[in-house]
Amino acid sequence: MNYSVFKREIESGKIRPAYLFVGEEDFLAMSGVQSIIDKALQPDERTLNLMIFYGQDAEGLPEALSALPIFTARRVNVVREAQDLKGRNLKAVLSYLKTLPEDGCLILCTGKVDKRKSFFDQVLKKIDPVDCRKLRSNQLVGWMKDYTGKWGKQLDSEAISRLTSINWPSMRELAGELERLTLLVGDEEIISARDVEELGEMSFEFERWSLTDAVGTGDLNAAQKAANNLQYWNFKPTHMIGDLYRMFHSIWLIKWFQKQRKMDSARKKIGLHDFVFQKYTNYARRISEKALTDGIMRILEADLNIKRGLRQPAQEISLLVLELAQTVKSGSN
Secondary structure (H helix, E strand, O other), X not given: OEHHHHXXXXXXXXXXXXXXEEOOOHHHHHHHHHHHHHHHOOHHHHHHHEEEEEOOEOOOHHHHHHOOOOOOOOEEEEEEOHHHOOHHXXXXXXXXXXXXXXXXXXXXXXOOOOOOOHHHHHHOOOOOOEEOOOOOHHXXXXXXXXXXXXXXXXXXXXXXXXXXOOOOOOHHHHHHHHHHHHHHOOOOOEEOHHHHHHHHOOOHHHHHHHHHHHHHOOOHHHHHHHHHHHHHOOOOXXXXXXHHHHHHHHHHHHHHHHHHOOHHHHHHHHOOOHHXXXXXXXXXXXXXXXXXXXXXXXXXXXXXXHHOOXXXXXXXXXXXXXXXXXXXXXXXX
16 A cells, blocks of 8 residues: 555544554654554543554553543554564464454554565565555645644745655655754745755755756755765765665656657656756757767766775765866857
């Protein structure tokens, strides 16, 4: 079950007897768990009817699963790191999943699926997991609107475009930036692109965006400044290389679609947000195919140089961004 389907179910008031949250986005999983609790139990009902366990230390879980709700219609039990359940506790969970009592709600949370663990081998046969992978751009927009809406704030279209153009390492990082934006604007209801840019001066995530923008426009000074700032933030060189490779590869693909006269299907197949796709399309019109190919080869070379210890990471990144910016500048049509 994808996360959007899960959210629609919860919003409609449907609560299943059991849930399994899997995937790398733990922030999404925890948000999902909280939305179930909020629907299932009133705040004053949680003291007697909500229990939270951890897989390696789930003493009392079998008794909690068999207990009846007190002064309410449903009891909720949450197990974090559930992949570590074993012995008596795992047996109790499997027994619960056979009966699925309507007055209970068992929520199991794990990270990525590891089928070498007996937990996944047995539980995945009995329950449809909620997939907490990174959201696609169209899903991300709706999620951001809902998240800022909790504070009575709205993102304007340009702010949304700028935020979705950043390759966030996790939803937790993005959520933190959105919370900071709601504080930054004070009593203002609308969060604008200008607010996003103002906050960006204090955030390494926005420097990632600045770096790819500077390289894509051939601005050597801005590219070097962004790379230096990212290194100040202790951002991993391999992640900078990954960001630059994704940009060059996407622009190369767009250029291919342009030559094939298939631009109508390009955005969907490449998987970019509209704002980023339009920006990269403009780059593709200006940058020669040779400059893009040379840039991709230089990025791969930098990755090998760092991994093989042929050059210090800071020095290699500094050379890389300057050479890429110069390649773009001199290779523009």
